[in-house]
Amino acid sequence: MLGMDRLETNLGRLARLGFTDTQRALAMLSTWPGGATDCADLLSGVADPDLALTGLYRLADEDPGLHARMAEDPALATRLVHVLGASAGLQQHLVRHPTHVDQLAGSLARTPAATLRRQLLVAVGADPDATEPVAAHLSGDELRLAYHAAVLRIAARDLSAEDPATIQPDISAELSDLADAVLEAALAIARGEVGADQAARLRFAVVALGKTGGQELNYISDVDVLYVVEPHVDDQGAPCIGGNDLTVLGSRIASALARICSAHTGVGTIWPVDAALRPEGKAGPLVRTLASHGTYYEKWAKSWEFQAMLKARASAGDLALGRAFVDMVSPMVWQIGGREGFVHDVQAMRRRVVRLIPAKERDREIKLGEGGLRDTEFTVQLLELVHGRVDERVCKSGTLPGLEALVEYGYVGREDGAEMAAAYRFQRAMEHRVQLYRMRRTHLVPDDPVDLRRLGRSLGFRRNPAEELVKAWRDSTRRVVALHQRIFYSPLLEAVSHITSEALRLTTQAAQDRLHGLGYADPRAALQHIEALTQGMGRPAEIQRQILPAMLGWFADGPNPDAGLLAFRKVSEALGRTSWYLRALRDGGTMAERLALVLSTSRYATDMLLRAPQAVQLLTDEGDSIPRPAEKLRADFTAIALRHDDALGAADAIRAQRRRELLRTSMADILGRIDIEAVGEALSNIAAATLDATLQVVSREAEQRGEPLPAIAIMAMGRWGGGEMSYASDADCMFVMEDSDDPEAQRRAIAAITRLRELLRRPGADPALEIDADLRPEGKGGPMVRTLESFRAYYQRWSSTWEAQALVRCAVGAGDRELGNSLVEVIDPLRWPEGGLTDKQVVEIRRLKARMESERLPRGVERSRHTKLGPGGLSDVEWVVQLIQLQHAYEHPQLRTTETLPALRAERELGLVSESDAEILEQAWLLASRIRNVIMLVRARASDTLPTDGADGAAVAAAMGFEGSGPLKAHYREVTHRARGVVERLFWGE
Template structure:
């Protein structure tokens, strides 16, 4: 009975010492000396270490004496067993390798691993002679891995040294695997070199990772190239199998040749000339980024060196290649997508992860390494140090990122050592986190201390685009503390060009103007600009974005709330950068109404406002100015400017579709007309010193009437008046003409905002007819002289401003003309078709490509609208739902009435939306109207990006437009001309 209490007392003692399961530890340690057991409490995971130590003691009866006699072996062994269950298991299977832990250096790995597979490294033709070379290779490899891990975990080797040794060990394993492959594959007609890529090439490999390689071959003198390449391919395949094949000792790792030309779709082995031909003609920038790491690791050393020397010239000239900027931007977007897609616990691809740091360092090397050979380093930490010495990265920034990188790599190694499995995902379990924390030196609160350190380093690394790419640009032009490194002007220009700035010199001037000085304003700009430069770079037109930002900042920089808002509200600054870098139109509005920046804070502030709300504000603005008509209309135009900006931003960020944009712009134009009309009437009454002797109304026509205004739309209107009983016809007509003239004058006064031009040319008799008619005159004209085109024009007529009762009376007259009882007769239908054909032939601008003209081209706006209007003219008398001024509503009503096939209607609607969006996008991007898809490639790219296409999606945009309009034209041919 005394045995159990002894176990229990031992268990309690071990639990107090730090073993998580004291009872289990007591049972396991029953045959081990107490001093050796108690010494385990200092390791990362005492319970894990005790398990392996107990099993190893069973295989090595003299283990206790060995550990007491050699403190170095004991320290190394305990450190490994406390972290790695896999290496503990390996030692149990191969206890003789314990002696390896006593060695300061195991000698050259390549010779040892070649010997393990029975190959003489000094012989010209190594032969595999071992009984089972793949098993022997794995045993030898893991023994050396054990030695590296022991010195790593005891702090004898720095992390950079560990990565170098792991990479060299992998190269040695590849050399041994190639020796096995040559023994299995007869023939000696080819030279084969294995080029290490990725972390292997850079000598910064993990404990467990896919090993990236490229195979290059050359036929020996006199050998047939085809046969030699076939042999080389078999050798490469056998080499890969020798590393990845499952054996009683497991596998080493996967060999990944996916970075070769054409990836997995390309041949596994190429000659040097074939590689170079591909890189010179087809390679993308990311492939040169990958080649930064290329290093010969196995096989024919001379051929490997020739390969690396040849591709190195291409790597460092990549920045001069066409499309470099676009490729750089695409790489940045890929990293951002990874950051968004991967969870924060992903050490490699997550936010603030290893890939963030590696990517930024490599990008800076590509940009500046062409002119600065000192930056041409393979590994991340040496490259970062060189960037710091050269002034491309601030010293403190480089130090912080190097520390973050080193910490993350140590954590990655600890994760992989546990089971010798490829992983980058931080665990969530407390036991696993405790093991990580203790392995990294935390004692009081291992989990809390580790988590805090990890999050701190990740936050620091996550700022890499600001810290590595943008802030040094400020250092190049601003008066910053001397402790900060500075870029040369040439280096700053190269970096801006790589980011996509077309005029980097101009961009530098803007940066200097914004950030130079000792004022609070300049200090805040120095905080803002590094972030905003990146957001501008992500916009279609970075140069325009930075210029617009400077212009707005010049106007608002002294306003206390402006820079604080941008600094404290990230969403405002980000959205502002996107708008300024996309739309010259919106930028122009903002520079003349800079306080509208405040609208960018939330989606709710960007929703277009109701017409009645706007009208109340506009009427109030007019009333505040009394008899000062010019000032009253200026206030209304300022309101319009702000609302145009609100609608444009809602459009750009996807908060309003094309129908809502058209309605919002039309409502805004109505409100402007109503408020300006009030001012015009007041002015006329003041000048005449009498009330207006007639009622007056503005009838909207065209796109305004259809509630389909674009940013470039004029106000197509007609003016109608009705004399009061006490007035003579002459008095009423003179007053009505005076009101119409004042309205046009007031709205066309020079002002810093887009004008609302009045276009009255759709009136009876066009420009030859009177500007204003009475209601009775309109009725008489239409009854006697109306032609089919005028009936068609009246389909858009609706009351816009002025006397609502008079407007209703006019539309009642219009109804009789546009919805004729019984519909159009066939002669009128033929006339409309003839007019349409004539318009297509005569109105297209000279030199314009019909296929790219959004209004008059095949399948464009005019095609769709004429189809809708013909349906209205023929059937609206019998189908009340067709009595609308809006095109898409007409198409929907025609489908419901069975007058148009639903599929045809959708094709037409898609074309109408597409053409309308393009017209609006042209105005938004260029700041001036246009009806044709731009022929200039850069302008077309900007339009495409604004419409949501990728930066390289210009041709996709063009293809989509042609497809949509081609389908629409087919419907038009059938429905308009044949039905």
């Protein structure tokens, strides 16, 4: 058994380190000469430890001294396993060429461009100091080997970086430098093929375009180029070649260069060279002289061709000639933004790209999909080309340098620019990691779970790599879509709002089509709302015209864009001439985006916001933490209440303040600023502050009548006691008063509680707080208020097992804290019983649970969809946790908590629940709690049943981050099914 225990321990540790095939890994590690533990630890930080381990053994077969070298050079070992664990393609290369492991030794700082050029020219037998190098080795294999060696160094630097997104621009720049060096060496081979004497008759320049030109190349990508040729002149100044001969010879060299780079041999390949962006495209001559290029761009080039030239850069060959071309075409590029219809053409091009994405790939496209790399690149280029006509400071060729300039000089907000840059770097890092795996050109997020896990780990996600990666990616695309729509599609709003302009405007029908495409169910009504918001030439209409392009896109991100736009119109009509609101709409992009998401997601929050539109200011709060501290809330509520002399006015003020705090919490929830545990704590604190302030109002009123109240404490029970209230929760509680000889004391206390309940549930626009005292001794038949001594006597003589379980979640909620704590001392022996539960009590709890499951489920409700009483739902999880607390809290003080998840986590730490079981139960509890809250937020009506059909089902699913109610239902069933299995073992003993 000891051997088996140790095996299981080792397997468990390997799983925690990231291995998936732990049995195989254990067997392989046990024979690793360098030590199994050290090797396992070394591999734990890589993208795919199993892949890396396999690679080590394959490489060790080719190089028996590998493990010794790794031991001698820890840096080399780390770089090697990072490469082996992230790239099957580079792993294959190393197995074929094991001496290339040496490339990973020493410094991996970025290699200067000049050094790369020299290395590759030397590899092909060319003189790097020659003006026009000619290669001696013409097969191209030496170039391919040198190229892969350089890529290996770059990849090792990339993969071992602490932050892949931060280093990404530098990696892309070095890959672009390497592309320049490859083109230079390939050109040297091409010269050797045509003959040095022939090649010496002309000047040949390679101009890089696209990502290569912008110094932002991928690992695997077409390299876009354009060729310029001119004749050399002899000593008398006469051209050495001219006319058709110049074009023919230049084309031979260009064709050879392209073939050398793209050819597949036993050594591998490099990448395709694409000259399709040249004048006339593939139908035009492969090479042109400077004058011929100039004539074409001056007379016939289209707008998109100038946009393609934005990143033109002299790359290889005759750099002076290449720079002459760039200098010639650059002024034309930076004036193209003034062409009639230019913006429309660029927008149409971007939309066409999105339409052409195959449907099955649309949701996986890193590059071309909505919110992907192209959105950022097109946005930056559009701004540059429009503003660069008059401001050369923003004329940059690269995406990130261009964005940085636009931010610096005020064309893009700093926050917007930072978000777009961060999303772009992250997405480029994703793209790099995807391509590295097989060293193939791709821009798709993998759909295979194993590939997703490896990709997530390569980008630093460890706990749930696939889920965390997809969430981070989706978050980045949502941010980019919002920014892209606000900036890139602003002419759409000019058309929708009927602004007279010389610029091209969309027709009303086109505007409706666009709104329909964004997700509006009633585009005609949406247009009417937009017209109402933007009509006139005053300041409010002007600011609305500025902000609506973004708002329309942000509404479309929510479950109900039509409702969001209508609510926005109502809020704007109420606040449209308020100066702070106008400034916030124009300058506070974050506030506007938040408002759009809240209005299009939640009827619950929208109803409260329309009750007091000024509360929209809460969306500008950055410093207020949620949940707000309970004592701070109590102080605020009490201060507001006591400003009013009469009880009704004070109660109205309390309820209005409660509405404000509920709105603050719900908006933070919708915006993803707080998690479900924080929501529960926030709502529980709000309930406590509400009851505390109202009790003080009632107490003041009684004193004014000459009937002072005894000390009263309100004991929080149920979800309130656990700090886990939902938006639909009642305030479950018990009322305790101090012991008194005054025969009138209890009558006054009961009258006060009756008055308190009356004040808080009066009809009105503000949400009522229902008080439920049914968990008090003797239930509905017992007195509403008891003295402390009465509580003590009852619990010592007559309390039942179910009451002990109910008291697990009893805490001081409001009122007299000292009195409340005295009652806690009374109930502690009952809920944390010495020696735990008896077998009879366990059976009693199980019987009660079984009866509740059979009797309390509403008729006609599908049991599997009931988030509270259904299998694996809230009740299942909470009863498991409470049963263990009742059994073991007497000997483990850390279990003495009223909160479900902290209790579950303590049970896990104590070994009372396994780590996997605890994780399953926690996930189910969080999911069910979140669904209940989202239902309330979306519908403004409480329900414990997961909606799966119709608009409500779709809206709830969207608010939960699912694309349709079907996937949400499937996810819920999967999670709760696992949880029910745990419950059957831990609670029912099956």
